[in-house]
Amino acid sequence: QDQLVESGGGSVQAGGSLRLSCAADKCTYARNYLTWFRQRPGKEREGVAAISTSSGRTTYADSAKGRFTISQGIRGNSAYLEMNSLKYDDTAVYYCAEGLVWDGDRWSDVSEYTCWGQGTQVTVSS
Numbered sequence: 001q002d003q004l005v006e007s008g009g010g011s012v013q014a015g016g017s018l019r020l021s022c023a024a025d026k027c028t029y030a031r032n033y034l035t036w037f038r039q040r041p042g043k044e045r046e047g048v049a050a051i052s053t054s055s056g057r058t059t060y061a062d063s064a065k066g067r068f069t070i071s072q073g074i075r076g077n078s079a080y081l082e083m084n085s086l087k088y089d090d091t092a093v094y095y096c097a098e099g100l101v102w103d104g105d106r107w108s109d110v111s112e113y114t115c116w117g118q119g120t121q122v123t124v125s126s
Contacts (some may be wrong), residue, residue, distance in 0.1 A: 004096045009120030018122060022096030027078035027115035031098040033107060034072055034079040038092035039119075045095070047108025049081060053098075056120045059107050063089075077113045088126040093119040 004027065010018040035050035049057045049070035058070050064083060069082040079096055096098050099113035 003115050004098065004117035005096065005119040006096050009122045011123040011125065012086055013063060013084060014088055014124055015055040016086050016113060018086065020081040020094055020120060022079040024079055024096065024098055027098055029114045030100050033099055033101040034080045035097050035107060035113065036070060037095045037097055037110065040092040045110055051079065052105040054081050061108065063108045086124045088124050091124045093121050115119060
């Protein structure tokens with residue numbers, strides 16, 4: 001059952017920006033990572049950016065480095081994804097997820113996450 005709530009998606013021209021938000025205060029499982037995933041048309045879900053809720057350390061997919069910034073709210077029950085210089089290939093449904101990830105190298109493995117949102121659509125026109 002989805003218990004995270006994403007918002008902020010929409011349509012934007014290439015080169016534009018969007019800020020996604022995730023309300024993460026309703027999941028009951030233990031977690032140490034808040035992560036943004038996306039699923040592009042015809043592709044598997046992939047990790048975009050993650051943040052450790054304890055240390056604040058961030059990790060990014062190569063496609064997101066230098067353009068996207070993940071952050072968390074002061075109380076650690078929300079997450080944000082600032083997306084700049086958007087490209088057509090960024091078009092996807094973006095999901096927020098939280099989980100207990102002990103091996104940081106597995107941050108983008110969907111099986112590490114126990115709580116998900118319903119997703120928010122981001123459409124970038126070229």
